[in-house]
Amino acid sequence: MTTEAATIGLTHGGSEDTGLGHRGPESKSIVVPYGFWLFVLSDMVLFSALFASYGTLVQATDGGPTTHQLFHRDLVAVETIALLLSSFVCGLAMIAAKRANMVWTQAWLIMTGLLGAVFLGIELYEFASMIGEGAGPQRSAFLSSFFTLVGCHGAHVTAGLLWLGTMMAQIWAKGFQQHIVRRLLCFSIFWHALDIIWVGIFTIVYLIGTL
């Protein structure tokens, strides 16, 4: 046991200092985000299986359209900018929430949601036009895996928007209570994680697909 550890309260009645996690249960402000990170991790595994499916089936076009014929980089660029900006704004909302500033928190959260909706709108437009051209998910295994991978991300964004709306209402009605701020933190983890996954989709699906 070091004296330094003792002064910052890292010790407990009598036991030797043993390293990690010996202080007793962590507080909720640690435990809740930690658990949420683990959930996000499991979500990443979920997407990795979808990426694996896509990678396996991307050539299986069954004589139908290929990645080169379907994807438009400009559209995806706008989409990507909207989503990344949304994440940035979500970070600003977190700063405002930390300062318990109701107006700015709500404003940034609305912006987060709007940018997310723009992203989703473009994705739906892309899906609709592809289906209109006869390149729907039933056309080939490649398109099945494409719609599932990108659509699953889109479904996550949709769920995120629902969650965001609920959070905004909660903050409005109840103010910055500890457990509500904790949830907002989890939301922002979720929202950033969706960005990470999108970067993967952007690279593996759209960039490599249009090379």
Next chain:
Amino acid sequence: MTLFGRLTWDAIPFNQPIPLITSLVVLLALGGVAVWVTRMKAWPYLWNEYITSTDHKRIGIMYIVLALLMLVRGFADAIMMRAQQSLAIGASQGYLPPEHYNQIFSAHGTIMIFFVAMPFVIGFMNFVVPLQLGVRDVAFPTMNNVSFWLTSSGALLVNLSLFLGEFARTGWLGFPPLSEKAFSPGVGVDYYLVALQISGVGTVLTAVNFVTTILKTRAPGMSYLRMPVFCWTALASNLIMLAAFPVLTVVLGELMLDRYLGFHFFTNDGGGNSMLYMNLIWVWGHPEVYILVLPAFGIYSEVAATFSGKPLFGYRSMVFATLTICIISYMVWLHHFFTMGAGGDVNAVFGIASMIIGIPTGVKIYNWLFTMYGGRVRFTVPIYYLIGFMLTFVIGGLTGVLLAIPPVDFVVHNSLFLVAHFHQVIIGGVVFALMAGYTYWFPKAFGFTLDERLGKAVFWCWFIGFHLAFMPLYVLGFWGATRRMQHIPDPSWAPYLNVAFVGAVIIGLGIVLTVVQLLYSIKTRDQRRDITGDPWDGRTLEWLTLSPPPHYNFAVLPDVHGEEAYWTRKQTAIKMDQLIAEPDYKPIEMPLNTPTGIICAFFASVCGFAVIWYIWWLAVLGLIGAFAVFVWYAWQDEHEHIIPVEEVRANARERRRIRMEHLHELSQST
């Protein structure tokens, strides 16, 4: 489109006497239980103490009750299969038509893995892990309740297929293209898919919960290398769950998209690739084996140390072996389909990886042996299971190593040899551990021990029954008997199949005796009370508290010294002939009960049922309901209540008084 999708009166099996009569019997039994509970006026008790409870111990007990109920269902399937194979030989066709037989073996596997082994193991983790870590509950108590009810929802849907419609005929893993719409147009595969998706969500939430609990909430002084081995194995198992179950969600989801929306993931046409299914399902499926067997190893470790009166031999090597298995478990999945064209090089890599798992497992076997060696072994029921396990599991492991050799696998794959192998490791490894754990922790849960004599009878039934039931299958496998045969063409196999049937009957007797043991022990509970909370002279923290423990487990979180938290404390107390000084009691904050779990599972079941039968409006209603529950729960402010310090102090003092008496007895005896 009709109001009820494809659900019509034809769904009820009026023309099939076996499912019809079974359904009626089950309905009568359920009705009888409901009437009995009502007459006992026990609904409020059940509602408050179990159904809505966030107490990890109560949730653990509910998991185990679910597992035991499903064990009866899964066993009924097993004995029907054995009977069919004993009867349908040569000219006879037996009593089960092929389409029914196929449903039975599919249901047997699905139920035994997902709704017996999984809830049983998760039940023990729930009950034991927080107690062993010296804390008051899991990290997310409400989510824990939700997990349980989602698992139950899956179990409900699988069993509903008996009454309404049919179950899958595609085996317990539903391989395409057979499981595709073109070849399995009925509701069977949909029951399978939807049930597993719902329970799978529950399992992922459980994994999040337990990894967080073990890594972030432990008693002061409980460093990693002081955690009991059961906690280590639970950690490894939950890490695997966290990383493997999402893959199951994906692969079943993709099959659902194929079936419901005409996608082409695994179809024969449109560029689909059914090998993708094989890979993904086994990337989940092989780790699943270790999800089950690692906590089983943990139980054996606890049992070996306690009943040998010695610390576990090679604790650190045990931890290391556990985590090695945890990691390698991801690297062997291809050995489930050596014959499906991966080529010699790939097969060799996966064959060697599979054999490597034998090394840490061997380390564990030696550790248990050396724990017993030189110890004062008490031959209680759990020790019987431990020894029975070591004898059985080593043979099962060796046949596994055989199967891991690709050329051998080409000969015996898909045969009864394989069936015998995996039953040997799952019954000999997992089920024996569960029965050992059931006997070991029962007094902690209910405050009295189970009858020892009947417990030993149950053990012998399982042990002898297992060997009679499965050893003949190894022989038949070598002779070329493939698995899942509804009709046996070769009459010379009959004697072996008959022995196997007798074995299954003996296992059945064991299950009946388990029920008898439970009832008899309840009846004679006053003679077998566990007053001290430490009936086995245990070494880990769950034996520090009362039996059954108070809701909050420990009045004050124990301060852990040394590797064996409770043993160290107990020995010090015996030597000093006094307990540690009375601590400063504080009020305790505990989570409130919540109906969130059961409401959530209600909507999940409704939604799942609607999806299976194409009742789309109901599915939408179910989803809206689920979202409403989510918002409603999130809107509440109070999720905890405070237990006043007076209550805590009074309970703790009573506990100390009993401990003191016990301590004097112990110090006089030594």
